[in-house]
Amino acid sequence: MVSTSPDRQTAPRRTPWPLKDLVLLVVLGVVFGFVYWVFVQAWTALSIAMGPAGDLAQHFLAGSWLLVAPLAIAIVQRPFAGVIAEVLASVIEVVFLGSAVGPMLFIAAAIQGVGSELPFAATRYRSYGWLTYALSGLMGAGLVFFYSALRFGWYGQDLFFTRLAIHLLSGVVLGGLLAKVIVEGLARTGVVDNFAIGQTRLAAGHGTR
Amino acid sequence: MSAPAVGRPAGAAAVGVLARRNPTVKLGLLFVVSLVLVFILDPVTPAVLYVLALIAVAASTRIAPRALALLHLPFAAFGLGVFLVNALSRPGEVLWSAGPLRITVEGLSVGASLALRTLVIGVLAIGFIASTDGVRLMHSLHQQARLGPRVTYAVLAGYRMLQEMPREWQTIRQAHAVRAPLRPDGTLPRGATALARASFALLVISVRKGERMAQSLESRGLGLSPRTTWRPVRLSAADWLMAAGVLAVLGAVLLVSAMLGHLEGIDALFG
Amino acid sequence: MAPAEPVPPVLDLDGVSVTVPRRPEPILRDVTLRLDRGEHLLVVGASGSGKSTLLQAITGVVPHSVLAELTGAVRVNGRPTVESTVVELSGHVGTLAQDPSSGICLPDVEQELALPLENHAVPAEQISGRIDDALASVGAGGLRSRRTDQLSGGEGQRVALAAALITGPELLLLDEPTSMLDPAGVTAVREAIDAAAAAYGPAVVLVEHRLDDYAGEAGVAGLPGRVIVLGDRGDVVAAGATAEVLTAHAARLHAAGCWLPLEAELRAVTGLAGGLAAPPVREALRGLSTPDGAPHEVRPAARSGGGQTVLAVEGLAVSRDAPDRGSRRARRRGVPVERGTQYLLQDVSFRLRTGEVTALLGSNGAGKTSLLLTLAGLVAPAGGTVTGARPGMVFQNPEHQFLAHRVRDEVGHGPADAPPGYVDGLLGRHRLSHLADQSPYRLSGGEKRRLSVAAMLAHERPVLLADEPTFGLDRRDALATTAALRSAAERRSVLFSTHDLRTVAAAADRVLVIADHTLIADGPALQVLRDRSVLGRAGLRLPPLLEWLLAEFDGDEQVRRVLHRLDTAVPAEAAPAGSAARTAGTAGAGAPDATATVSTTGDRS
Known part of the structure; x- marks a missing residue:
């Protein structure tokens, strides 16, 4: 009699990435890339209409670009999931959705991913409470802000601190707390049952529905 | 809402000289040029680079001038926004002011530089996207960049x-x-x-x-090794030549700009 | 040297059981079977009997990728699958899944077929030739330079089949390979499977519940020679030669909701062998056509023209690339039809009346879905008018329609101020009460369909449109769905599109047929189905049973009575034990309400 039930309780693991986890990260990149793209169509028109204010308004939505990392980490619960997911998402955006931002997006994505991932890494990928998500959004938005400030020359502007404040707030709400809401929703539907999140929740007794 | 068409179709024949170059090399060059530009903050250098990039892209791809102009729209608009915000919000020598608004010399200079940088990266990205098939790029990254x-x-x-x-x-x-209730004017909700x-x-x-x-x-056996590659994406002498040419032009422009006293670096931001 | 070892069987299952978390009962229970080289095996069972899990256990997906506990041993070519990864097994096992949209992974057909060869380190110079051979073996030589997103369902399945066989695996697994296809696609894929199996000679395991379509004209002879039958508890309830097992267990399979080849179905209901050609069977069918003094059994004849008109369509034109932007209701009226433009549909006029169930027929691509979307106000007409109150619409894939996180909220989304108990009443009538707190996405295929219908009915729209509502369902769920549509029509008008003419004959009062870019027939269901020229123009073919019934009986009543009695031989739910096992996954599975009532129509109090 052979009984197999992979032991996934201890994170982080050294085993190679299962293909389904890799594909999941790509799927997150594809879906969010597509959804942003749908939103951005409306958004671009709006920001052109807003003129100079449009440049400032981008910070309100900045957090939403961070979503992929916390989702990926929460579902596959592996080190580097956030960074890889962000970079894959930027590759899909540049290569297949034809984003004219160009390859600088790869660097921004990697920095964002690192920022978003640090709080989860600090808990050794075990804590998925509201606070961890909020910190994840804060760090992701914070790190990438300083890089963007260099790219777009925000340093030395009068608005520097206004930009920073809006950016961080957006990171916490859209890039952190919203991610938790989406993760909970996905877990309920059962489509992530076969990933690490399904196993840890089962072990924690969320398994009855 | 209508079904949007995504990106450019795979396999649609990309024409022009640039389309025959190795995708990984093109991506690498785009990356290097973008990175160098981040450290340039005077308006003249990116302006020269923009003119050169525009000529190169127009000559090496077969994008019609009108299409090329249209493709400029999104980042030209973005560049304009960046220019205006910088002109209005950067401290320095005041050229004009009205109430809370004032325009400074430093603001105009940095703003123009940033806007032109957006244009340079934008036009190069257009050239890259128009000349590169995404599927071929992935195969090339697999072979040349060991993905x-x-x-x-x-x-x-x-x-x-x-x-x-x-x-x-x-x-x-x-x-x-x-399943959604109609809005008062009888249209579907968005x-x-x-x-x-x-x-x-x-x-x-x-x-x-x-x-x-x-x-x-x-x-289908993905993950077995060893594996073979059918129809590899080649890396030819012409690719190396292109890389050398682009880098040489970039270096020459920077050098001449520095000699003429135009070139300014990051410290321009902090006045 | 050791004495020549006997060649191990290609596939060997020894007491295999599979249990997944969240379900107390095993999905698969103590399955033992053995398959030798080149042998073909059919696996049948109702939805939820563990057919797909059996295939996953053979590919190694269970337990390697899916969180599940496997006991017993699965050996492919003598090697236990628990010791090899799915990728390592891929050299021996080829798989054809249900849905070509996830069974094909790359943008071009050529790349799709090259990938398995590259992975198995086939020398590059041989690859092109082998792609040609594989495509030729599935009759798809012309598809080599196509993009995969432009293939039809049938073409996609043939490409996926070629990709599964191109490396020459000893074992080919087919997971309901034709269930997502229209009748033309079913025939093409079935022929491709036969041809490719002959060319490559693998052992084959076919999982299928739609045996009537899959077997086609050949009947039982068109199926693999051996069969195992999985019961609702996931155990093997019968095994042996297909013809014998289907005969001996016809009643049981029929009761489990399998679509049987006609011969076996008739055997199940009449107890007589020989199929439609046999005089005793014909006599028995004639016997089924006579009234037995229980008039409630057959629903009243179509109240044609009796009901109130709720949707009027005048001179409607539907354009090929739908101008769906805006979808303004104002644009639903009064657009003149431009002459000379080639529309997908034009000059379409009809009225929908309360109390009628109308079927919309037409070949693939004729414009059935586009027409329904236009009637629903989701696509603006290219010309003509649609007048009437706003219709509701049930989409082909129920998941596209889900809005809420719980079944109860899904149904409650429609009514703005429902009286207390309204939602519970609907849940009860559609046998969803025990799932009320479940996520809609966790339901089985049949449950999702019931939920999507119940949720749409809750909007209380006077017209219900449904796009292929019985598609991909097992027979039990399909019958429950048509019963729900009939019951909905008591206070509404129902219009549904379908490919299944038997369902039309049994459940529809009236038929609309579209072909040649317009409406070519509109009349009482059986009258239209008797019109050979209409069927010919629309590319529709009567199934043999219906053909015989329509030729045999002049009266519509008699035809309907026979079909009805054949259908009612299928219980709405299986035996209580099975039903409890299937709905497991909810807390308290097997609670009394899970063993649902037999009545599917329910009364509308």
Whole structure:
């Protein structure tokens, strides 16, 4: 009699990435890339209409670009999931959705991913409470802000601190707390049952529905 | 809402000299030029680079002038916004002021530099995207940049999913719309809530589809080694020549700009 | 040297059981079977009997990728699957899944077929030739330079089949390979499977519940020679030669909701062998056509023209690339039809009346879905008018329609101010009460369909449109769905599209047929189905049973009575034990309400 039930309780693991986890990260990149793209169509028109204010308004939505990392980490619960997911998402955006931002997006994505991932890494990928998500959004938005400030020359502007404040707030709400809401929703539907999140929740007794 | 067409179609013949160059080399050059530009903050150097880039892209791809101009729109608008914000919000020597608004010399200079940088990267990205097939790029990254086969084919599977996504999205939007109450003027609802619900449904359906795709890829033996490569993407002498040429031009422009006293670096931001 | 070892069987299952978390009962229970080289095996069972899990256990997906516990041993070519990864097994096992949209992974057909060869380190110079051979073996030589997102379902399945066989695996697994296809696709894929199996000679395991379509004209002879039958508990309830097992267990399979080849179905209901050609069977069918003094059994004849008109369509044109932007209701009226433009549909006029169930027929691509979307106000007409109150619409894939996180909220989304108990009443009538707190996405295929219908009915729209509502369902769920549509029509008008003419004959009062870019027939269901020229123009073919019934009986009543009695031989739910096992996954599975009532129509109090 052979009984197999992979032991996934201890994170982080050294085993190679299962293909389904890799594909999941790509799927997150594809879906969010597509959804942003749908939103951005409306958004671009709006920001052109807003003129100079449009440049400032981008910070309100900045957090939403961070979503992929916390989702990926929460579902596959592996080190580097956030960074890889962000970079894959930027590759899909540049290569297949034809984003004219160009390859600088790869660097921004990697920095964002690192920022978003640090709080989860600090808990050794075990804590998925509201606070961890909020910190994840804060760090992701914070790190990438300083890089963007260099790219777009925000340093030395009068608005520097206004930009920073809006950016961080957006990171916490859209890039952190919203991610938790989406993760909970996905877990309920059962489509992530076969990933690490399904196993840890089962072990924690969320398994009855 | 209508089904949007995503990106440029795979396999659609990309024409022009640039289309024959190795995708990884093109991507690398685009990356290097973008990175160098981040450290340049005077308006003259990027202006010269923009003119050169525009000529090179127009000559090496076959994008019609009108199409090229249209493709400029999004980042030209973005550049304009960056220019105005900098002109109005950067401390320095005041040229003009009215109430809370004032325009400074430093603001104009940095703003113009940033706007032109956006244009340079934008036009190069247009050239890259118009001349490069995404699928070929992934194969090239696999061969020349040692991207693992599993990552390569996971991304390509994602691309295939992306191709079907507009249709899927439209169906979900319609299926949701039929259940939504009409707005007072009799039109179907559009709005953040409706978009968010449709996005969630798309996410759920795509995650499940992704799991099945991963199973299909594994059942085709993805991950076995050794593996062979059918129709490899080649790296030729012409690719090296192009790389050398682009870098030489970039270096020459920077050198001449520095000698003429135009070139300014990051410290321009902090006045 | 050791004495020549006997060649191990290609596939060997020894007491295999599979249990997944969240379900107390095993999905698969103590399955033992053995398959030798080149042998073909059919696996049948109702939805939820563990057919797909059996295939996953063979590919290694269970337990390697899916969180599940497997006991017993699965050996492919003598090697236990728990010791090899799915990828390592891929050299021996090829798989064809249900849905070509996830079974094909790359943008071009060529790349899709090259990938398995590259992975198995086939020398590059041989690859092109082998792609040609594989495509030729599935009759798809012309598809080599196509993009995969432009293939039809049938073409996609043939490409996926070629990709599964191109490396020459010893074992080919087919997971309901034709269930997502229209009748033309079913025939093409079935022929491709036969041809490719002959060319490559693998052992084959076919999982299928739609045996009537899959077997086609050949009947039982068109199926693999051996069969195992999985019961609702996931155990093997019968095994042996297909013809014998289907005969001996016809009644049981029929009761489990399998679509049987006609011969076996008739055997199940009449107890007589020989199929439609046998005089005793014909006599028995004639016997089924006579009234037995229980008039409630057959629903009243179509109240044609009796009901109130709720949707009027005048001179409607539907454009090929739908101008769906805006979808303004104002644009639903009064757009003149431009002459000379080639529309997908034009000059379409009809009225929908309360109390009528109308079927919409037409070949694939004729414009059935586009027409329904236009009637629903989701796509603006290219010309003509649609007048009437706003219709509701049930989409082909129920998941596209889900809005809420719980079944109860899904149904409650429609009514703005429902009286207390309204939602519970609807849940009860559609046998969803025990799932009320479940996520809609966790339901089985049949449950999702019931939920999507119940949720749409809750909107209380006077017209219900449904796009292929019985597609991909097992027979039990398909019958429950048509019963729900009939019951909905008591206070509404129902219009549904379908490919299944038997369902039309049994459940529809009236038929609309579209072909040649317009409406070519509109009349009482059986009258239209008797019109050979209409069927010919629309590319529709009567199934043999219906053909015989329409030729045999002049009266519509008699035809309907026979079909009805054949259908009612299928219980709405299986035996209580099975039903409890299937709905497991909810807390308290097997609670009394899970063993649902037999009545599917329910009364509308």
